[in-house]
Amino acid sequence: MAKYSDTIDLYSDDGKLLKSGVPINKISPLTNPASRKIIDLTKRSIAVNLGGIQKGLKAGKLSKGTILGRELDLPIMDNKDAIIAKIKEMVDVKGGDTVVHEYKGGNLLLVEVPTERLQAAGTYDATISAVAAATTYAIVDQFNIDAFNASTVKAACWGGYPHTMDMEGAGVTSVLNIPQNNEGIGFALRNIGVNHFVMMTHKNAMQGVALSATLESAGQFDMGGAIGPF
Helix, strand or coil: CCCCCCEEEEECCCCCEEEEEEEHHHHCCCCCHHHHHHHHHHHHEEEEEHHHHHHHHHHCEECCEECCCCCCCCCCHHHHHHHHHHHHHHHCCCCCCCEEEEEHHHCEEEEECCHHHHHCCCCCCHHHHHHHHHHHHHHHHHCCCCHHHHHHHHHHHHCCCCCCCCCCCCCEECCCCCHHHCCCCCCHHHHCCHHHHHHHCCCCHHHHHHHHHHHHHHHHHHCCCCCCCC
8 A cells, every 4th residue: 555745634524623744544444444434334324214115015106116906005114113123133143233223203214234244245235135135024024914915015125126227216225326337346435426425414514525525535445546656
């Protein structure tokens, strides 16, 4: 890894000097633990729109279409605690290592997938596939869904996949696109949409810029742009 004599000053988002004279290589994701934590959580955090899944199933809205006659009126939100417990149990590796944050009364979940699932995977999309499968199975098991209707639940969670290459219209989502939709090697962290940064930082402009810059910088290492003299 290249070493530089350049130094920078670090400021908080309200303009306070945090540390001066920091060697520039110390903010590299290869050496900075805070940057690595952000990257790790970006890959392991999966959103589950439980309220949206319930509404979609009731109306027969699957992926980006509507299938009349395949509606399922399931009290998912009334049983959210049991469903969340099932999701955690299935995604867990060592037991108790899956973290689920609830927002809007449990309508929206943020699932932090155990690190071991990512370490044992070939690509980062192993996290979304694990959560989508667990959500599907949790709903099927909770309401004793039969084989005919289980595919409807699966479509609500997985969207159009595998009829579409990505999980179009899915109730389970990630800020990262699937690898096949990236325009080149190492583009995953660079392809996060600006609206995601706005949402993640609660419309805080400085924090949004800092987060996007951190992941953009990390993307340069993914792409091979931070090697040798660079």
